[in-house]
Amino acid sequence: MNIVVAQSGGPTCAINASLLGVFKGAMKSRDIDIVFGSLNGIEGIINDDMIILNDYIRTYMDMEQLRQTPSTLLNSCRYKLPDMSDDKTVYEKIYNTLKNHGIGAFFYIGGNDSMDTVNKISAYLNELGSDIKVIGIPKTIDNDLTCTDHTPGYGSAAKYVATTVQEIVRDCSVYSINSVTIIEIMGRDTGWLTAATAVLRANGEIAPHLIYLPEARFSVQSFLSDIRRVQQSRRAVVIAVSEGIELDPNDIPSEIKNETSDNFGHRYLSGVGKCLENIVRREIKCKVRSIELNIMQRCSSHISSKTDIEEAEQIGTAAVDAALSGLTGKVMVFERVSDNPYTVVINSAEAADVANRVRYFPPEWINAQGNNVTDKAVKYILPLIQGSQDIHYRNGIPMHFRIGN
Amino acid sequence: MNIVVAQSGGPTCAINASLLGVFKGAMKSRDIDIVFGSLNGIEGIINDDMIILNDYIRTYMDMEQLRQTPSTLLNSCRYKLPDMSDDKTVYEKIYNTLKNHGIGAFFYIGGNDSMDTVNKISAYLNELGSDIKVIGIPKTIDNDLTCTDHTPGYGSAAKYVATTVQEIVRDCSVYSINSVTIIEIMGRDTGWLTAATAVLRANGEIAPHLIYLPEARFSVQSFLSDIRRVQQSRRAVVIAVSEGIELDPNDIPSEIKNETSDNFGHRYLSGVGKCLENIVRREIKCKVRSIELNIMQRCSSHISSKTDIEEAEQIGTAAVDAALSGLTGKVMVFERVSDNPYTVVINSAEAADVANRVRYFPPEWINAQGNNVTDKAVKYILPLIQGSQDIHYRNGIPMHFRIGN
Numbered sequence: 019m020n021i022v023v024a025q026s027g028g029p030t031c032a033i034n035a036s037l038l039g040v041f042k043g044a045m046k047s048r049d050i051d052i053v054f055g056s057l058n059g060i061e062g063i064i065n066d067d068m069i070i071l072n073d074y075i076r077t078y079m080d081m082e083q084l085r086q087t088p089s090t091l092l093n094s095c096r097y098k099l100p101d102m103s104d105d106k107t108v109y110e111k112i113y114n115t116l117k118n119h120g121i122g123a124f125f126y127i128g129g130n131d132s133m134d135t136v137n138k139i140s141a142y143l144n145e146l147g148s149d150i151k152v153i154g155i156p157k158t159i160d161n162d163l164t165c166t167d168h169t170p171g172y173g174s175a176a177k178y179v180a181t182t183v184q185e186i187v188r189d190c191s192v193y194s195i196n197s198v199t200i201i202e203i204m205g206r207d208t209g210w211l212t213a214a215t216a217v218l219r220a221n222g223e224i225a226p227h228l229i230y231l232p233e234a235r236f237s238v239q240s241f242l243s244d245i246r247r248v249q250q251s252r253r254a255v256v257i258a259v260s261e262g263i264e265l266d267p268n269d270i271p272s273e274i275k276n277e278t279s280d281n282f283g284h285r286y287l288s289g290v291g292k293c294l295e296n297i298v299r300r301e302i303k304c305k306v307r308s309i310e311l312n313i314m315q316r317c318s319s320h321i322s323s324k325t326d327i328e329e330a331e332q333i334g335t336a337a338v339d340a341a342l343s344g345l346t347g348k349v350m351v352f353e354r355v356s357d358n359p360y361t362v363v364i365n366s367a368e369a370a371d372v373a374n375r376v377r378y379f380p381p382e383w384i385n386a387q388g389n390n391v392t393d394k395a396v397k398y399i400l401p402l403i404q405g406s407q408d409i410h411y412r413n414g415i416p417m418h419f420r421i422g423n
Numbered sequence: 424m425n426i427v428v429a430q431s432g433g434p435t436c437a438i439n440a441s442l443l444g445v446f447k448g449a450m451k452s453r454d455i456d457i458v459f460g461s462l463n464g465i466e467g468i469i470n471d472d473m474i475i476l477n478d479y480i481r482t483y484m485d486m487e488q489l490r491q492t493p494s495t496l497l498n499s500c501r502y503k504l505p506d507m508s509d510d511k512t513v514y515e516k517i518y519n520t521l522k523n524h525g526i527g528a529f530f531y532i533g534g535n536d537s538m539d540t541v542n543k544i545s546a547y548l549n550e551l552g553s554d555i556k557v558i559g560i561p562k563t564i565d566n567d568l569t570c571t572d573h574t575p576g577y578g579s580a581a582k583y584v585a586t587t588v589q590e591i592v593r594d595c596s597v598y599s600i601n602s603v604t605i606i607e608i609m610g611r612d613t614g615w616l617t618a619a620t621a622v623l624r625a626n627g628e629i630a631p632h633l634i635y636l637p638e639a640r641f642s643v644q645s646f647l648s649d650i651r652r653v654q655q656s657r658r659a660v661v662i663a664v665s666e667g668i669e670l671d672p673n674d675i676p677s678e679i680k681n682e683t684s685d686n687f688g689h690r691y692l693s694g695v696g697k698c699l700e701n702i703v704r705r706e707i708k709c710k711v712r713s714i715e716l717n718i719m720q721r722c723s724s725h726i727s728s729k730t731d732i733e734e735a736e737q738i739g740t741a742a743v744d745a746a747l748s749g750l751t752g753k754v755m756v757f758e759r760v761s762d763n764p765y766t767v768v769i770n771s772a773e774a775a776d777v778a779n780r781v782r783y784f785p786p787e788w789i790n791a792q793g794n795n796v797t798d799k800a801v802k803y804i805l806p807l808i809q810g811s812q813d814i815h816y817r818n819g820i821p822m823h824f825r826i827g828n
Contacts, residue, residue: 029597061599088590096598180820181820184821185724188722188823194498217819217820310715313594314587318587404818414622414809415808
């Protein structure tokens with residue numbers, strides 16, 4: 019039989035490693051022939067827009083490069099399947115593409131939206147009496163999928179964030195004046211990635227002095243008094259803040275609100291760091307800077323976590339094994355056996371249980387003041403950022419594997 | 424005799440390597456005893472606020488960590504010495520500190536402001552008949568010092584910028600809609616760092632499709648038509664723009680001008696990327712994102728250039744040799760002997776010739792349309808970003824060498 023793999027949702031550093039894991043798992047199986055790659059997620063299957071991956075990934079060095087290439091080799095999409103009862107047309111198109119290409123299994127690497135797709139397509143195929151298997155492979159830097167200890171992509175993003183925040187701490191501590199540096203970190207709903215800045219304490223770092231997650235109630239007044247308190251003993255205050263914290267609109271001075279929300283129809287969500295910067299400048303009157311780590315958080319594969327990338331590849335291969343063993347409608351997940359030595363096993367969960375759900379940062383890992391995380395969070399995150407990839411360079415720049423441009 | 428070393432100006436990834444170079448050069452000399460570190464640049468000498476570096480840098484691993492630590496171990500300052508004719512008091516304080524600690528040579532690692540300090544202090548000491556030597560060691564990510572082929576710190580910043588832009592290119596090419604990504608890169612006066620994004624073409628990368636430097640006249644109308652032209656063949660347009668390009672205020676729609684310049688007394692300089700983002704959104708009506716690489720450009724030592732870091736250390740040691748050979752009032756400089764094989768020698772130049780001057784990006788390396796750089800720029804930059812440091816990690820995070828916090 020042949021198989022098809024697709025990638026969906028926002029890019030990460032690990033999503034191509036999972037693609038490689040599927041590819042290598044297929045190569046090792048006598049039951050699998052061609053590995054198709056669907057372009058633009060599920061859209062490629064709907065529109066029969068696929069490539070034969072075996073024609074592209076040919077050498078050992080191709081695989082090495084693919085593993086260290088961020089983002090999605092096969093592009094991505096944000097397409098949400100309609101309910102089967104509403105519209106069967108698109109399901110029929112999917113089935114036709116799979117059938118016409120002799121495909122026995124479809125692997126979808128993505129977040130909780132993609133697991134919704136896995137759930138729906140497998141249900142449709144079951145109803146049809148088809149034995150085509152559908153398996154989800156998790157990925158998201160947000161680490162917010164249920165049923166799994168963590169998600170591929172999170173460890174690398176966490177390693178980038180911690181490494182970069184440490185460098186920023188060095189940078190902003192050199193002048194002998196009071197300063198506040200606010201670092202805005204991704205995570206619209208959950209604080210997993212922002213919490214990763216706390217791992218610096220394992221190396222004796224005191225900064226970031228304050229950490230704010232969406233899971234804790236945020237108040238501008240407490241924020242300002244937190245800063246004033248830290249300033250009693252520190253010249254340079256460094257703050258990690260999740261993009262997803264909610265500011266009470268009444269707490270935002272009107273001229274700041276105008277700047278950051280109204281003029282161009284943006285909510286302040288895209289610039290909560292800038293908004294807080296302006297508030298601090300106005301209220302505390304010291305040097306203030308806000309830094310948005312922006313998409314570098316999800317694509318800086320030059321500093322990816324070896325643990326993360328290896329696990330991402332393993333879970334891709336495990337998905338192939340799961341399909342071959344007859345499973346369908348499942349998502350592959352990690353179960354942590356122990357923190358030290360760090361041990362995980364790969365299991366599967368129902369896609370229906372992962373689809374469209376969010377796993378929040380545990381409230382018991384947030385301190386009582388709501389401005390930092392506990393050592394339990396550090397213990398959880400540390401194993402996920404261990405090890406560095408040996409990057410292959412050409413002309414001093416990491417080599418990327420591309421198809422087209 | 425004893426010596427003292429200080430660091431000044433904006434942080435880089437290489438400034439501690441130069442400090443290490445001075446320290447190791449001193450250790451190897453039978454003529455040098457104690458190596459003092461002046462805290463907060465020249466201010467530490469003025470106020471007799473110095474540490475004995477030998478008490479802190481004790482082991483091989485201390486040196487390894489120091490080399491990979493960004494920013495300035497001894498903090499920094501932006502202090503500009505008054506003219507000797509205006510005020511001798513501060514010069515007398517400097518002389519007293521040097522004399523009281525038996526210091527025979529002062530090494531100042533910094534940019535063109537610091538070379539002004541080197542020039543003034545050496546002139547003062549000469550006038551006094553003192554034989555204390557003063558030597559400048561260049562550093563700046565801006566690469567804009569005269570009399571030298573390039574500056575320590577530039578190669579690492581260039582490697583970070585090129586690596587990161589390549590990752591951003593991967594990230595923003597995954598969706599099947601038109602998009603424009605504007606990456607704002609440091610360089611208030613000169614485009615050296617922004618030009619470094621062009622090295623990606625050595626690896627077959629087509630992006631960034633447009634590169635704008637302060638040395639070329641910028642017009643919003645040409646900018647928009649450049650984008651429209653690229654969009655005829657590319658879905659995802661990626662643009663590198665120097666923070667220092669000058670926009671004609673008449674070209675900025677008033678509501679954007681308000682947002683980015685007036686409300687908080689900022690000039691748009693600090694956010695030219697955001698300003699252009701808003702212009703593109705308004706005029707071209709496609710998905711637009713601006714990304715500020717911010718201070719990560721100067722402190723991301725986890726991806727520093729081995730060539731840069733090694734040269735930074737060598738030029739520090741060469742400064743010690745220069746002082747021991749009797750030179751004073753000089754700045755150490757690189758002279759490039761050949762591009763391939765890349766060969767440089769270390770010479771010295773008059774501090775007076777480097778002080779307060781700016782070396783601009785050569786106009787002949789900018790294309791006729793003023794929206795990209797030529798292959799000659801790539802040939803110049805490539806050798807400076809070669810090689811990667813072997814980073815020492817603890818708990819998955821690069822180890823930093825600190826004194827206090």
